[in-house]
Amino acid sequence: SQKIEQNSEALNIQEGKTATLTCNYTNYSPAYLQWYRQDPGRGPVFLLLIRENEKEKRKERLKVTFDTTLKQSLFHITASQPADSATYLCALAPSGGYQKVTFGTGTKLQVIP
Amino acid sequence: IAGITQAPTSQILAAGRRMTLRCTQDMRHNAMYWYRQDLGLGLRLIHYSNTAGTTGKGEVPDGYSVSRANTDDFPLTLASAVPSQTSVYFCASSPGLGSTEAFFGQGTRLTVV
Numbered sequence: 168s169q170k171i172e173q174n175s176e177a178l179n180i181q182e183g184k185t186a187t188l189t190c191n192y193t194n195y196s197p198a199y200l201q202w203y204r205q206d207p208g209r210g211p212v213f214l215l216l217i218r219e220n221e222k223e224k225r226k227e228r229l230k231v232t233f234d235t236t237l238k239q240s241l242f243h244i245t246a247s248q249p250a251d252s253a254t255y256l257c258a259l260a261p262s263g264g265y266q267k268v269t270f271g272t273g274t275k276l277q278v279i280p
Numbered sequence: 281i282a283g284i285t286q287a288p289t290s291q292i293l294a295a296g297r298r299m300t301l302r303c304t305q306d307m308r309h310n311a312m313y314w315y316r317q318d319l320g321l322g323l324r325l326i327h328y329s330n331t332a333g334t335t336g337k338g339e340v341p342d343g344y345s346v347s348r349a350n351t352d353d354f355p356l357t358l359a360s361a362v363p364s365q366t367s368v369y370f371c372a373s374s375p376g377l378g379s380t381e382a383f384f385g386q387g388t389r390l391t392v393v
Contacts, residue, residue: 201381208386210293210372210387211323211384213382216380242320244298264377265374265377266311266336266338266377268382270323270324271322272311272321272322
């Protein structure tokens, strides 16, 4: 069966360091992969999308890589700030519509001042 | 402010009671979705709608029904609530099913006792 794995343990890092979150998947051939941010008591907010034929995407301090051979995506936040503290969700989508998007359980990031 | 509004924000409901969770969007998006989010399971799709007048089943539709009488509103009804429906419910929308990004509401925390 399809499976998306994100580290369920919280990631604690020092302010200014680079945070790296991992999303692994099995039995899946995604057309694209997304990363969302979710704050406590709020809905997810879209951050970045990377397609299957792309290796890397950047947006300001965010960088996403996508390795379809390893079946893994890495999400990096450089120069992390306490305001980056949140839960980050990865989501995979096959072709055929957003209703087929599958979400991971998320990794909680805590940036320590 | 444009976006998705969900109501109520939270609710405690007796088992066996009927409940409708409301969702309204003002972005004129065609596609709308209902998810539930449970600890350790991530977001799971309950029902979705491609456009007004059409609905489809997601991963976990049992015990839930939806309607889409117009573009803006997408209510989710629990006909006879059970404790396993205790969850946080998120409504989302996207311009169309082919969109690669969805916009989420703030969620409704439902407890069935």
